Amino acid sequence: MKNKIIIAIAFLMTVGQTFAQNRKSKSEKMETTEYYTFKLSDKVTRQKVSFKNRYGITLSGDLYLPKNAGTEKLAALAISGPFGAVKEQSSGLYANQMAERGFAVVAFDPSYTGESGGEPRNIASSDINTEDFSAAVDFLGLQKNVDRNKIGIIGICGFGGFALNAVAVDKRVKAVATTSMYDIPRVNANGYNDKVTIAERTKTLETLSLQRWEDAENGKPKYGAQPNPDKLNGDEPQFIKEYFDYYKTPRGFHSRSINSNGAWANTSAIGLTNMQILAHLKEISPRPMLLIAGENAHSRYMSEDIYNLAAKPKELMIIPNAVHVDLYDKVDVIPFDKLEDFFKKNLK
Known part of the structure; x- marks a missing residue:
């Protein structure tokens, strides 16, 4: 079981059999309906937007604005994540909450996923997913009702790592916050708690290297197993049960979400590892x-590791009794008041 956990998280379940099609009746019903997994605040407006990153990929987003904003230029936030999710899930919920608190917020689908462009589909990239955040900052800085000197970023789960990476080089961003932060490339390379050995990683990369020939011959990538199963057996690790409870039930299911309804291209793991x-x-x-x-x-250890490595000013906030996915959508658990205070203090 220990090795299964390591391999499952290490390569984000990108290595496996071709994406299974045997949906359960509940999933089939949900697949046919496009919806947001949260209710839009009556104090907020939402509109579809799009913008390009520097690779020419068109990103799809939702722009959330407070209804009572007036004519004063707003502080703004770019939000994405979790890894494998879409803007109609957690990032949109965060955007809705932060717009209610007075911010202009764009929640966006990363390149190659959701409604954003990029072919082939369901590809992850250390560089491009970092760039996606800067492209969102480009977009925000061009809005007439946004003060481009007051832009921050929130990264959720795997996009917490990419958010930090973006802020390190993008000096336009004035503050950054992450929730349930995951360093996706680290986990791909080293496994959960850095338990994957060089020999194990080498064996996996040998398999993926050979996969490239098959993909080249077929003219398209092979996709792995679903990140989350359609049905639990009961003996899964606790974190798998928690992911299932969010992504595979009406609580958080969305038809465009890889974690709900899709699979990553196997060879995405090569770039993330390297x-x-x-x-x-x-x-x-x-x-x-x-x-x-x-x-x-x-995932708590990843935020703690980042906190120990980062330079000041920095703050680590541990939410009592909370698990990883509680910070996806539980508005009574996610410290939105803290996030509001943090960004209002630092975006000025």
Whole structure:
């Protein structure tokens, strides 16, 4: 079981059999309906937007604005994540909450996923997913009702790592916060709690290297197993049960979400393994960083490691009794008042 956990998280379940099609009746019903997994605040407006990153990929987003904004230019936030999710899930919920608190907020689908462009589909990239955040900052800085000197970023789960990576090089961003932060390239390369050995990684990369020939011959990538199963057996690790409870039930299911209804291209793991992020983490300073993690989250150690490595100003907030996915959508658990205070203090 221990090795299964390591391999499952290490390569984000990108290595496996071709994407299974045997949906359960509940999933089939949900697949046919496009919806947001949260209710739009009556104090907020939402509109579809799009913008390009520097690779020419068109990103799809939702722009959330407070209804009572007036004519004063607003502080703004770019939000994405979790890894494998879409803007109609957690990032949209965060955007809705932060717009209610007075911010202009764009929640966006990363390249190759959701409604954003990029072919082939369901590809992850250390560089491009970092760039996606800067492209969102480009977009915000061009809005007439946004003060481009007051832009921050929130990264959720795997996009917490990419958010920090973006802020290290993008000096336009004045503050950054993460929740349930995951360093996706680190986990791909080293496994959960850095338990994957060089021999294990070499064996996996040998398999993926050979996969490239098959993909080249077929003219398209092979996709792995679903990140989350359609049905639990009951003996899964606790974190798998928690992911299932969010992504595979009406609580958080969305038909465009890879974690709900799809699979990553197998060879995405190659680039994630080889292209590590956060080499320049300390260069986020002197801009402030807020890391938020659940006390009982399996990912908690990653936020703690980042906190120990980062330069000041920095803050680590541990939410009592919370698990990783509690910070996806539980508005009574996510410290939105803290996030509001953090950004209002530092975006000025």
